[in-house]
Amino acid sequence: MDTFAALSQGLMVALQPMNLLFAFVGVMLGTAVGVLPGIGPALTVALLLPITFKLDPAGSLIMFAGIYYGGMYGGSTASILLNTPGESSSIVTALEGNKMARAGRGGPALATAAIGSFVAGTIATIGLALVAPTVVDLAISFGPEDYFALMVLAFTTVSAAFGSSVTRGLTSLFIGLALGLIGIDLQSGQARLSFGVPDLLDGVEVTTLAVALFAIGETLSVVAAGARADEIIEPVKGSVFMNKEDWKRSWKPWLRGTFLGFPIGAMPAGGAEIPTFLSYALEKRLCRKPDEFGNGAIEGVAGPEAANNAAAAGVLVPLLTLGLPTSATAAIMLAGFQQYGMNPGPLLFATNPDLVWGLIASLFIANGMLLVLNLPLVGLWVRLLAIPRPWLYGGILVFATLGTLGANPSLVELGMLLVFGLLGYVLRRYDYPIAPVVVGLILGPLAEQQLRRALAISVGDPVVLFQSPVALTLYALSALALFGPLLFYVITGRKAPVGGDED
Amino acid sequence: MKHLFRGALLAAAVAAAPLGAAYAEINELKIIAPAAPGGGWDQTARSIQHVLQTDKLVQNVQVLNVPGAGGTIGLAQFVNGSKGDPNVMIVGGYVMVGAIITNKSPVNLSMVTPIARLTGEYEAIAVPANSPLKSLADLVAALKADPQKVSWAGGSAGGTDHITAGLFTKAIGVDPRKVNYIAFSGGGESLASILGGKVTVGISSLSEYDAQAKAGKLRILGVSSAARLPEAPDVPTFKESGVDVEIQNWRMIAAAPGITAEQKQALSATIDKMVKSKAWTDMLAQKGWANTYLSGEAFDAQLAKDIAATQTILKDIGLAQ
Amino acid sequence: MSDPRPVSTHGPDKARFVIAFALAVLSLVIGWDAWRLSGINSYSAVGPEVFPALIAAGLALLALANAVEAVREGAQDRPRDEIVPMAWVLAGLIGQIVLLAFGAGFALATGWLFAATAKGFGKGPLWGHFLAGAAMCFLIYVVFAKGLQLALPAGPLERLI
Numbered sequence: 005m006d007t008f009a010a011l012s013q014g015l016m017v018a019l020q021p022m023n024l025l026f027a028f029v030g031v032m033l034g035t036a037v038g039v040l041p042g043i044g045p046a047l048t049v050a051l052l053l054p055i056t057f058k059l060d061p062a063g064s065l066i067m068f069a070g071i072y073y074g075g076m077y078g079g080s081t082a083s084i085l086l087n088t089p090g091e092s093s094s095i096v097t098a099l100e101g102n103k104m105a106r107a108g109r110g111g112p113a114l115a116t117a118a119i120g121s122f123v124a125g126t127i128a129t130i131g132l133a134l135v136a137p138t139v140v141d142l143a144i145s146f147g148p149e150d151y152f153a154l155m156v157l158a159f160t161t162v163s164a165a166f167g168s169s170v171t172r173g174l175t176s177l178f179i180g181l182a183l184g185l186i187g188i189d190l191q192s193g194q195a196r197l198s199f200g201v202p203d204l205l206d207g208v209e210v211t212t213l214a215v216a217l218f219a220i221g222e223t224l225s226v227v228a229a230g231a232r233a234d235e236i237i238e239p240v241k242g243s244v245f246m247n248k249e250d251w252k253r254s255w256k257p258w259l260r261g262t263f264l265g266f267p268i269g270a271m272p273a274g275g276a277e278i279p280t281f282l283s284y285a286l287e288k289r290l291c292r293k294p295d296e297f298g299n300g301a302i303e304g305v306a307g308p309e310a311a312n313n314a315a316a317a318g319v320l321v322p323l324l325t326l327g328l329p330t331s332a333t334a335a336i337m338l339a340g341f342q343q344y345g346m347n348p349g350p351l352l353f354a355t356n357p358d359l360v361w362g363l364i365a366s367l368f369i370a371n372g373m374l375l376v377l378n379l380p381l382v383g384l385w386v387r388l389l390a391i392p393r394p395w396l397y398g399g400i401l402v403f404a405t406l407g408t409l410g411a412n413p414s415l416v417e418l419g420m421l422l423v424f425g426l427l428g429y430v431l432r433r434y435d436y437p438i439a440p441v442v443v444g445l446i447l448g449p450l451a452e453q454q455l456r457r458a459l460a461i462s463v464g465d466p467v468v469l470f471q472s473p474v475a476l477t478l479y480a481l482s483a484l485a486l487f488g489p490l491l492f493y494v495i496t497g498r499k500a501p502v503g504g505d506e507d
Numbered sequence: 508m509k510h511l512f513r514g515a516l517l518a519a520a521v522a523a524a525p526l527g528a529a530y531a532e533i534n535e536l537k538i539i540a541p542a543a544p545g546g547g548w549d550q551t552a553r554s555i556q557h558v559l560q561t562d563k564l565v566q567n568v569q570v571l572n573v574p575g576a577g578g579t580i581g582l583a584q585f586v587n588g589s590k591g592d593p594n595v596m597i598v599g600g601y602v603m604v605g606a607i608i609t610n611k612s613p614v615n616l617s618m619v620t621p622i623a624r625l626t627g628e629y630e631a632i633a634v635p636a637n638s639p640l641k642s643l644a645d646l647v648a649a650l651k652a653d654p655q656k657v658s659w660a661g662g663s664a665g666g667t668d669h670i671t672a673g674l675f676t677k678a679i680g681v682d683p684r685k686v687n688y689i690a691f692s693g694g695g696e697s698l699a700s701i702l703g704g705k706v707t708v709g710i711s712s713l714s715e716y717d718a719q720a721k722a723g724k725l726r727i728l729g730v731s732s733a734a735r736l737p738e739a740p741d742v743p744t745f746k747e748s749g750v751d752v753e754i755q756n757w758r759m760i761a762a763a764p765g766i767t768a769e770q771k772q773a774l775s776a777t778i779d780k781m782v783k784s785k786a787w788t789d790m791l792a793q794k795g796w797a798n799t800y801l802s803g804e805a806f807d808a809q810l811a812k813d814i815a816a817t818q819t820i821l822k823d824i825g826l827a828q
Numbered sequence: 829m830s831d832p833r834p835v836s837t838h839g840p841d842k843a844r845f846v847i848a849f850a851l852a853v854l855s856l857v858i859g860w861d862a863w864r865l866s867g868i869n870s871y872s873a874v875g876p877e878v879f880p881a882l883i884a885a886g887l888a889l890l891a892l893a894n895a896v897e898a899v900r901e902g903a904q905d906r907p908r909d910e911i912v913p914m915a916w917v918l919a920g921l922i923g924q925i926v927l928l929a930f931g932a933g934f935a936l937a938t939g940w941l942f943a944a945t946a947k948g949f950g951k952g953p954l955w956g957h958f959l960a961g962a963a964m965c966f967l968i969y970v971v972f973a974k975g976l977q978l979a980l981p982a983g984p985l986e987r988l989i
Contacts, residue, residue, distance in 0.1 A: 037972075047543070051978065144703040171893045175851065178890055181883050182858055188576070189876040190690045193609050193664035193826045194868060196876060197861050202583060205576035205610055220921070227917050227948045230910035272699035326702070327718045328695035335695070394951035398942040398961065401917075405924060405938060406968060410978040412543075412574055415925055422921045433906070434843055448879075456874045457689050461658045461706060464874075571979045825868075 014365030030067035034074020040407035044091025046332035048075030093276035100304030111244035124310035128317030148457035153478035155451035180444020203416035221428015261310030269318025276315035541581020577606025623802035627757035643748035844898035855887035920944030933983015
């Protein structure tokens with residue numbers, strides 16, 4: 005088959021020693037910048053892109069792929085070890101990952117993230133090579149009303165992750181929704197809740213909020229607890245690598261995460277955050293030990309990390325087949341491709357097959373390089389946690405502010421970090437869950453924009469929301485997620501067993 | 508081996524500023540890109556940096572990103588922090604003109620020293636290939652019949668795309684306030700909605716639609732330039748089709764407020780030299796940017812005209828008071 | 829999140845009353861903003877004020893729900909927080925902003941943050957940590973700002989290179 009001939013040709017090029025070296029350098033640089041909280045792969049690639057300009061197209065593509073994957077993996081590493089998510093799509097990773105790291109299971113958490121990313125990246129890249137044209141037609145047919153239905157599904161399933169108290173969960177969610185209102189409204193150009201402060205016009209940066217709530221809020225909580233919190237962080241308890249049970253608990257979430265991430269990432273307005281939320285909620289439902297969720301369940305790292313990586317490859321589907329940059333990273337990639345003389349568009353596969361297959365091969369190589377480079381380092385990374393607490397937390401704060409300043413050198417941004425850090429402390433102190441705040445900030449504006457787009461196109465007719473079969477299916481799934489367990493209870497008179505109602 | 512050498516050189520180049528510039532009129536220059544890395548203004552700033560340094564017009568050029576609020580945050584920082592400093596410049600563009608008005612920004616472009624317009628793009632209106640609208644005349648007829656039934660996909664509200672849609676509608680005698688404008692945050696997302704037939708027309712810079720049009724997926728109805736464009740010779744201008752609208756989404760470079768005439772002269776001369784260099788021409792070709800260089804009084808006059816026209820249309824759309 | 833059930837019930841939970849009150853204030857602010865936005869003539873089918881209004885209503889309901897729970901669940905025994913260490917960390921964060929505002933540059937400002945945080949966690953001396961932190965941050969500055977073109981604030985120290 006042509007595809008495989010082209011791909012193996014690309015792989016041959018990518019496997020040349022020189023190109024492997026470029027992949028290595030790219031992964032190293034990408035990881036170094038990507039670990040900074042607030043600096044996700046998009047910014048990492050943008051910052052490092054000039055370095056790749058001077059290489060030949062093959063070398064630069066490979067280095068570029070390495071930077072991209074390195075940037076993503078760096079974000080996950082920081083999330084797991086330091087609770088400082090580097091990008092919005094690794095926020096979910098921090099939830100369980102950091103709990104694991106604190107319980108001495110940072111090694112397995114990092115390993116499942118790396119291997120899960122590799123598995124998902126590989127499957128998704130194969131998907132990219134084989135089914136891109138089919139997937140893209142489907143993705144394009146999604147209208148604003150369908151996206152709104154997807155957001156509704158995300159809201160309902162994620163609400164399962166809110167913890168025990170509905171009031172507290174909703175309170176956190178609404179705080180997030182309220183924060184999401186800040187800034188210029190895209191549809192009308194009006195400033196909302198900005199009170200004349202120009203820095204607020206662009207709204208609250210998701211990573212700033214997440215880093216503040218997670219890292220700064222936690223630092224404040226721990227320091228306030230003083231002698232009470234004599235929790236000693238053991239960097240390694242048990243095996244530093246994944247044991248047999250970890251493997252058993254990880255492989256299914258990897259696959260499920262991949263199948264959530266790839267198609268949603270391929271949708272022009274899908275993004276990488278929603279699949280991580282869905283994956284987290286799904287794994288929580290299906291997990292045999294649901295009590296572990298919130299205390300460091302490996303499924304909660306494996307699934308979302310796979311989803312996040314698959315979504316990143318999914319983004320390439322509309323980019324390569326149609327030339328649609330559907331995320332910040334993709335937009336920067338587009339700028340990068342132009343440097344190499346390729347103009348992504350519907351004709352790219354026809355006019356520049358060597359470059360396209362070269363890129364896909366580079367992604368494979370970079371993905372593999374990441375694994376080779378990072379697995380041996382896991383043991384070293386987790387030693388970070390052996391640093392005495394005063395220095396560890398001092399370092400976390402230095403890191404958090406470094407990332408925030410690097411992404412946006414503004415003191416107002418630092419001020420926000422402080423204010424939201426205090427918010428995180430208060431929420432923790434009075435047992436309000438943290439994650440829904442971030443979920444509200446991410447999903448609220450998306451849902452609002454899609455709903456208003458749908459209604460504007462239909463000139464205010466709400467019927468449009470319930471016309472498409474896709475939307476109706478998604479609503480049905482949401483209803484199932486909400487009422488499924490209840491229905492099960494009513495019919496059988498038994499409490500729903502964990503899992504089973506969502507496939 | 509050659510690669511390795513290059514790699515090593517690269518590493519060195521990353522660590523240290525280029526050495527041994529033989530001649531430079533201005534030793535040091537900081538260019539503020541009032542946007543996040545990767546965007547148009549950032550790329551413009553970094554292209555300027557690249558050309559100025561390779562041609563040794565300036566020894567050391569730094570780019571500083573100050574993102575936010577359509578460039579007005581970077582502009583405010585520039586106006587307040589660089590008064591009289593001849594070694595700082597800012598990149599900006601037409602989007603800033605609109606953002607200053609809609610955001611009620613306390614600083615505006617009259618507070619900087621404009622040096623030159625460097626490059627620009629023209630707006631285009633596109634429909635999916637299977638759309639019943641075949642020409643601008645069809646679109647005009649549809650708008651006159653019921654402006655609300657025509658949904659426009661473009662960038663954020665009050666941006667260049669929205670302004671162009673407003674100007675277009677006003678020029679054919681329809682109330683621009685009735686423009687059913689659907690804002691999208693990214694080019695890809697709005698393009699997908701056009702390709703998927705979710706909206707009636709799309710409006711954005713020509714380069715966004717070019718590749719799709721060549722592949723036969725989109726039909727470009729018209730462009731906002733004065734004359735037909737070399738990259739799309741078959742596409743009529745708005746004016747040809749009887750709609751008197753001409754708009755360019757330009758990018759410029761400006762110097763700090765309060766610099767002396769000699770300092771302004773030196774900066775203008777440097778930029779002039781850069782624009783005429785081969786490196787700059789190559790850079791523009793590589794990025795697909797049109798050279799719309801305009802400097803001195805001609806640029807000042809054009810800028811004033813653009814600001815006045817934008818103010819009016821934003822009021823007409825209902826985005827400014 | 830763990831959810832400790834009430835142990836003692838001496839009157840309502842004051843802290844949650846305060847939270848309920850804060851939510852009510854937030855709801856009012858957002859409601860006021862929505863009201864302001866509704867006055868602006870807008871062309872869209874669903875204006876910019878609709879979602880703020882909904883969220884304001886939701887927050888108002890939640891304020892009520894929190895107040896009700898505060899009464900029903902009663903006062904909770906929460907361990908006392910230690911104010912002094914926390915004040916050190918906050919002083920670190922605020923000090924960093926102030927130092928940056930006065931142009932001290934990344935290394936000095938962030939060095940102070942490091943020292944104050946370490947102090948908060950019970951590790952002195954402040955000066956030693958400040959010097960070590962500043963040196964570390966200077967190194968970070970060199971790597972990220974010079975090597976990778978990250979725009980970090982420069983002060984007197986950073987201008988030396």
